[in-house]
Amino acid sequence: MALEKNENFFELTDENDRASAIEAQFNEDALENARRKTLPETNPDFDGLHCIECDEKIPAARLKLGKIRCVECQTVIEKQGKFFAG
Numbered sequence: 001m002a003l004e005k006n007e008n009f010f011e012l013t014d015e016n017d018r019a020s021a022i023e024a025q026f027n028e029d030a031l032e033n034a035r036r037k038t039l040p041e042t043n044p045d046f047d048g049l050h051c052i053e054c055d056e057k058i059p060a061a062r063l064k065l066g067k068i069r070c071v072e073c074q075t076v077i078e079k080q081g082k083f084f085a086g
């Protein structure tokens, strides 16, 4: 009886540890994603003025944010979910 209780106790503890570990990993991933999202993008094709996708001139306000695509292309890419695909 006592042994059974102990076993259950360790099982629960292990499960909690695993959940914590997964949660910590998830938080790290979320932080990393958030960090990437705020970092200015770079691209060898970017000339500092024009969208790398369609060559439209990017508004100065966007350039200051480190954007390398016009609003339209950025929206399309984010909808496709390829923004971080590399």
Ligand SMILES: [Zn+2]
Pocket: 051, 052, 053, 054, 055, 056, 069, 070, 071, 072, 073, 074
């Ligand atoms: Zn564009």
